[in-house]
Amino acid sequence: MSRRGDVIRGLYEAFAQALGPSRWWPGETPFEVAVGAILTQNTNWKNVEQAIANLKAAGAMTEKGLRALSPSVLEDLIRPAGYYRVKTKRLTEFLDFLEQESGLDIEALRGESLHDLRPRLLSVRGIGPETADSILCYALDMPTFVVDAYTFRMFARHGLVHEGMDYHELQESITDALPQSVTDYNEFHALIVRASKEWCSKSRPRCAACPARGLLDDPERLPQ
DNA sequence: ATCCGGTCCT
DNA sequence: AGGACGGGAT
CATH class of the missing domain: 1.10.340.30 (Hypothetical protein; domain 2)
Structure with missing residues (x-):
């Protein structure tokens, strides 16, 4: 019942709803x-x-x-x-x-x-x-979650990255909130990348148009 | 000009 | 902790 877990699952839901299935990673083999x-x-x-x-x-x-x-x-x-x-x-x-x-x-x-x-x-x-x-x-379809710069940026904007948090800490905090499933790990990371390009860009993020705007601490005060 | 699915070396 | 690595797209 943690707020952190609720927000993480909420991000997944919001992006899945808005973007649909990802079928990642791009690559034939x-x-x-x-x-x-x-x-x-x-x-x-x-x-x-x-x-x-x-x-x-x-x-x-x-x-x-x-x-x-x-x-x-x-x-x-x-x-x-x-x-x-x-x-x-x-x-x-x-x-x-x-x-x-x-x-x-x-x-x-x-x-x-x-x-x-x-x-x-x-x-x-x-x-x-x-x-x-x-x-x-x-x-290799193994159940490990990929954390990247997009993940750090998006999660920081949602207040989910504490000071000095490293790769494995953020990774664990995310997998703790999800079922241990390669399918969900695969899809959630793909959605984070797609949503970051679409809305959560480094400069001039398009928060007002983002399907996850309702999950911000204070949706009235948007980043930048 | 700024940014990009990081990692290693000093 | 700070720097090196780098071409291409916006």
Whole structure:
């Protein structure tokens, strides 16, 4: 009966009602989802789409196809996504991980437990908590919730982020309010991203038009 | 000019 | 805690 849980479930309800089903993550295969998760780090998804198109055109949107590329060619293909030098290293580290953990086949990770796999993913250089959870939830259908900059911003505006709150604290506060379900974790994060682009933008948020405006502390005094 | 489904290094 | 990484869209 916490107000925090009520607000969190209320956000989910409001966005689900307004936006409908999301069918996330954009990506045709689990491997493409994982690659997209790395490429979109602090980067506009629109730019990532170009990099993904380049990789597909080069036959590099499979484990073996990507492995066959030289670093300089890979850099050129993913350049539109920005940070192309560090991201080339991160994709290579991820392939190294797949090679030793799963015989270069991401699907082989499905047999693993979330509890065992998550820390191993986090040990890969360039894969932090958000990227790890994105891969686990959206590529492997495991019940872990993705927290991102959109989540922090939206939840802060609703008074749900306390001073110094870190990734795992916010994550736990959200999953505590929801059924432990990969379907709900998947959908709620997708709705947060869509709603953030639609209404909860960083500058000039469109609170008056937001389906969640009624959940604000004081709906009469809107942010900015 | 500002912003972007972060993460690592110093 | 502060900085580096970066091209593309709005």
